[in-house]
Amino acid sequence: MTFQDLILKLSAFWASNGCLLQQPLDLEVGAGTSHPETLFRVLGPKPWSVAYVQPSRRPDDGRFGQNPNRLFKHHQFQVILKPSPDEVQRIYLDSLEACGINPRQHDIRFEEDNWESPTLGAWGIGWQVLLDGLEITQFTYFQQVGGMDLSPISCEITYGLERIAMFLQRVDNVFDLEWGGGVKYGEVRLQEEIEQSKYAFGQVDMPAEEFAAVHRDLFDRNYSFAEKLLKSGLILPALEHCLKCSHLFNILDSSGSIGVTERTAYILRVRQLSVQIARGHVAQTDPAAVPAPGPGAL
Amino acid sequence: MDRELLIEIGSEEIPAGWLPDLTTQLARNLDALLKEFRLEADAATEGYSTPRRLTARVAKLAERQEDLEELVTGPPVSAAFAKTGEPTPAAAGFAKKYAVEVSALERHETPKGIYLAYRVRQRGKATVDVLADVLGRLLRGMSFPKQMRWDAFLDDGKGDLVFARPIRWLVLMYGGRVVPFMIRRSELAEGSNVQEIRSGSQTYGHRFLTTSGRAGRAIKIKTFEDYQARLLENFVILDRSERESRIRRELETHARKLGGRVSSIVAAESSLLKEVPDLVEYPAVVAGHYSVEFLELPQEVLTTTMIHHQHFFPVVDEEGKLKPAFLTVVNMQPEKPEVIARNAERVLAARLRDARFFWDEDRKTPLASRIDRLSTILFHKKLGTYREKADRVAALARWIATEALGQPPAVADQAELAGRLAKADLGTDMVRELTELQGTMGGIYAREEGQPEAVWKAIYYHYLPVGVEADAAPSKQQLGSAAITWTAVALADKLDSIAGMFAAGERPTGSRDPLGLRRQAQGVVKILADLPELAGLSMPVRVGPMLARAGEAFPAAAGTTVDRGPLLSFMSDRLVYLLEQRGYDVRSVRAVVHSGIEQVSPLEARMKLEALAHMSGSEALLGVAALLKRVKNITKGVTSTPAEWAGVQGRIVEPAERALWDQMNARAAGIRDAAAKGDYREAFAGIAALQPAVAKFFDDVLVMAEDEGLRQARLALVAALRDLIMDIADLSEIVTES
Structure with missing residues (x-):
């Protein structure tokens, strides 16, 4: 099964299980969780089921295209089921079968692995799903987002597309995957990996201080603009600028541009902003549902 | 007639590490609830679990609650009736509460007088009518390391029903019949x-395995026996110990086929064998290989990758060397294991x-040049x-080697170097990826760079010990020529963290100890208590001065505060914990640590306890100990100085007090010398030998004599006795309270 066939299979499977098919967020994010289709939709009471691919950037994981398993940018297939159906595990296992993984011939396990995002004030309880020892999915029941208790509880299923494709194609190097129609993953993405890794690690024709200064400045401008947007009640654009801050912070971090104390301060700033945004989103539809800021909120 | 109770809580996969405790909780809590609900069971509850179920069974449970009969006392009779004989409002109110006439109340005699009383009788309900309440309370009573909300609640008005993972089915059967019970779901969901x-x-049954029909379909059951048998037919082994022995058996067989055995590191340094039975319902073992070229990697890297990251069992040959093979436990009966x-x-x-x-x-990067990069890794925001x-650990390790352990400069140099390099591996890719290897990797890289054993092993083992047992790793043999440098570095690292965290206001409270300070403090007292065995050093080293030294690195100016009281009592608690874990009697432990952690060295405390244990049958020692309590009471505030002691002789008159004075004169120096040499058996034997004189003194002599001078002399005499004993141990603690 090619990489694109896998995306098609999962899309078809979840569409037939009641999910809207959304498109990736057209911004640089580290995970599908940052997409408003997850971050905002899991808040509040309204049922919502959605699935989408999210290209996910992890600057720190960039390896210049030289590592067979690690990428600056990988692809997640993200599913949100709200409320989480009682049969969710079975449905998930059916989705694996739909991709050609016969559970009777493998060892499939749900092993404890909880998820927490300090920058989103969010956490959940769940598992990593192991297929013959390979982690292929993160399975999370969201408990809090933006420091607010969620009700009803949503289930987030995040498939690691490259890993599953490598498993199905029995390939040991991600760049050898067949993307589709005989074209290799490397042909599609190798150059991007090389360039993005160089960027992420600050290998740019400018002094390191300047590289850092540019990114700090970009961070600050996006941050204060996000605050303005938030004040103007433009919650979604505020989120987008907050996500830009998050990515800029990741670049500052991977390029070694910030010290430790500063690092903690940046994380705290992003968290404060994203918590305000999440609360702002809830307040848009139901001001009464926004809880008083508690110790968990900031 | 007694019938069987069977409860099964079917759940999505519960974390393996929680299952043993949850199983115990379930059985223990159910026992307690049955008692509370007056349901008589013929035996304790049996608890079982697999990743997808928690099961409790009571073989024979009474069909009805026992009747309740309880006597409730009201006002005293003396206050119950007016002179006219009419009931007072107190009496009338009490009777009204139980809807009876005052004349129907009983009279109940107590030591405090006669009271009006009413006998409440409540007929027991049928067991089937109370079991739903029992299960509700049982579910509510479970506690989890981390609980989840899953849109569930019970009809008990207590809101969300949190659990480990979502509950998917429930069995509640009594005498083969279902007892109705329901978990509701929130309106929004x-x-x-x-x-x-x-x-x-x-x-x-099993999610994927079945002999016929669709896997995972519902299975009807009648009794526990039937339940267990049907589960087995459907590829679920209910009994954890059966799963474990099956795993052990299969591991052995497969390892033999590979021409080796499972590495002993699995049992010694990981909880893998304990964890795996709780990860599977129907275990089997599959063998795999890896390329020989990976054997060039340090074996610690190979075993950590296999054990901690993949839950694989490394296989070794007869000599204990790794073979390029591993075993993995699967939750399957694999059609194609290959x-x-x-x-x-x-x-x-x-x-x-x-x-x-x-x-x-x-x-490619020497450890020493990694130290500067440690400035990008935060230890603590205030520290x-x-x-x-x-820098702090290097300086403290040097100070410990020199001042506490009395080592020459050459050894102190090595301790300082190892201390400085100890954390350098935190910046390596290997440790960022395999965090379990922190310390170990630093040691290996130092070895590769040609550092002597005294340095590299001090780094390698510096996070140890993690246990308080006498044989907790590392051993002197493992440490080799690094025994002393390791002692200095391992102490310095832990003391720095403890003193620093306390200064930063991060002291452990209750079950909260995120930085593992308790374990680190236990490491400190363990090293000091076992100095002879670990480092071949016999000097008693006290915690107090080392902590004080470590604390100097955290001046209050940096936003930290130094309050030695809580710190010392924290260390003292850890020493007491260690000694109790080693099986010493609680009272004896109190006796040897009475002067506080600043005064007591863990090694001395341990040796005193060994001596006390040796003398545990000594009536004479117990006799002195019993009298010491009295001595302590009457000599509160009385001091004993050599001058006072000298003045005693001329003033005492009775034969019994003269005899005690003689005995103490004859023995005190010997007792003190023995204690100073660390020969506590001899010291305690000396104290025990005083028993006849002490006993006779208290039989014959009245300490609180009317004559002021005589009283002072006698008090000085017994105060000297008190101090002689108390300087070694507060033996009054070892006396059983009668």
Whole structure:
């Protein structure tokens, strides 16, 4: 099964299980969780089921295209089921079968692995799903987002597309995957990996201080603009600028541009902003549902 | 007639590490609830679990609650009737509360007088009518390391029903019949896909395995015996110990086929064998291989990757050397084990390729030049980076080697170097990836760079010990020529963290100890208590001065505060914990640590306890101990100085007090010398030998004589006795309270 066939299979499977098919967020994010289709939709009471691919950037994981398993940018297939159906595990296992993984011939396990995002004030309880020892999915029941208790509880299923494709194609190097129609993953993405890794690690024709200064400045401008947007009640654009801050912070971090104390301060700033945004989103539809800021909120 | 109670809570996969405790909780809490509900069981509850179920069974449970009969007392009779004989309002009110006439109340005699009383009688209900309440309370009573909300609640008005993972089915059967019970779902979630969970007589087998029909379909059950048998038919072994022995058996067989055995590191340094039975319902073992070329990696890297990251069992040959093979426990009866093996091999190979890359890259940068980069890793926001910690640990290790352990400069130099390098591996790729290898990797890289054993092993083992047992790793043999440098570095690192965290206001409270300070403090007292065995050093080293030294690195100016009181009592608690864990009697432990952690060295405390244990049968010692309590009471505030002691002789008159004075004169020096040499058996024997004189003194002599001078002399005499004993141990603690 090619990489694109896998995306098609999962899309078809979840569409037939009641999910809207959304498109990736057209911004640089580290995970599908940052997409408003997850971050905002899991808040509040309204049922919502959605699935989408999210290209996910992890600057720190960039390896210049030289590592067979690690990428600056990988692809997640993200599913949100709200409320989480009682049969969710079975449905998930059916989705694996739909991709050609016969559970009777493998060892499939749900092993404890909880998820927490300090920058989103969010956490959940769940598992990593192991297929013959390979982690292929993160399975999370969201408990809090933006420091607010969620009700009803949503289930987030995040498939690691490259890993599953490598498993199905029995390939040991991600760049050898067949993307589709005989074209290799490397042909599609190798150059991007090389360039993005160089960027992420600050290998740019400018002094390191300047590289850092540019990114700090970009961070600050996006941050204060996000605050303005938030004040103007433009919650979604505020989120987008907050996500830009998050990515800029990741670049500052991977390029070694910030010290430790500063690092903690940046994380705290992003968290404060994203918590305000999440609360702002809830307040848009139901001001009464926004809880008083508690110790968990900031 | 007694019938069987069977409860099964069917759940999504519960974390393996929680299952043993949850199983115990379930059985213990159910026992307590049955008692509270006056339901008589013929035996304790049996608890079982697999990743997808918690099961409790009571073989024979009474069909009805026992009747309740309880006597409630009201006002005293003296206050119950007016002179006219009419009931007072107090009496009338009491009677009204139970809807009876005052004349129907009983009279109940107590030591405090006669009271009006009413006998409450309540007929026991049928067991089936109370079991729903029992299960509700049972579910509510479970506690989890981390609980989840899953849109569920009970009809008990207490809101959300939190659990480990969502509950998917419930069995509640008594005498083969279902007892109705329901978990409701929140209004926002409930719908066609989210429904309430009703108790039934159906369980579920293995997710994927079945002999006929669709895997995972409901299975109807009648009794526990039937339940267990049907589960087995459906590929679920209910009994954990059966799963464990099956795993052990299969591991052995497969390892033999590979021409080796499972590495002893699995049992010694990981909880893998304990964890695996709780990860599977129907275990089998699959064998795999990895390329010989990976054997060039340090074996610690290989075993950590296999054990901690993949839950694989490394296989070794007869000499204990790794073979390029592993075993993995699967939750399957695999149709094609070779398919699973090949996939597992690919996952492992990918990880090992990464590890080899880190191994090659990391060695391009010497450890020493990594120290500066530690300034990018935060130790604690108030205590600075690991760069700063490295400096502190280096200085403290040198000070400990020199001042506390009396070592020459050459050894102190090595301790300082090892202290400085100890955290350098935090910046290596290998440790960033395999955090379990912190310390170990630093040691290995130092060895590769040609550092002497005294340095590299001090780094390698500096996070140890983690246990308080006498044989907790490392051993002197493992440490080799690093025994002393390791002692200095291991102490310095832990003391720095403890003193620093307390200064930063991060002291452990209750079950909260995120930084593991308790374990680190236990490491400190363990090293000091076992100095002879670990380092061949016999000097008693006290915690107090070392902590004080470590604390000097955290001046209050840096936003930290130094309050020695809580710190010392924290250390003292850890010493008491260690001594009690080693099996010493609680009272004896109190006796030897009475002067506080500043005064007591863990080694001395341990030796005194060994001596006390040796003398535990001594009536004479117990006799002195019993009298010491009295002595302590009457000599509160009385001091004993050599001058006072000298003045005693001329003033005492009675033969018994003269005899005690003589005995003490004859023995005190010997007792003190023996204690000073650490020969506590001799010292306690000396104290025991005083017993006849002490006993006779208290029989014959009245200490509180009317004559002021005589009284002072006698008090000085017994105060001297008190101090002689108390300087070694507060023996009054070892006396059983009568």
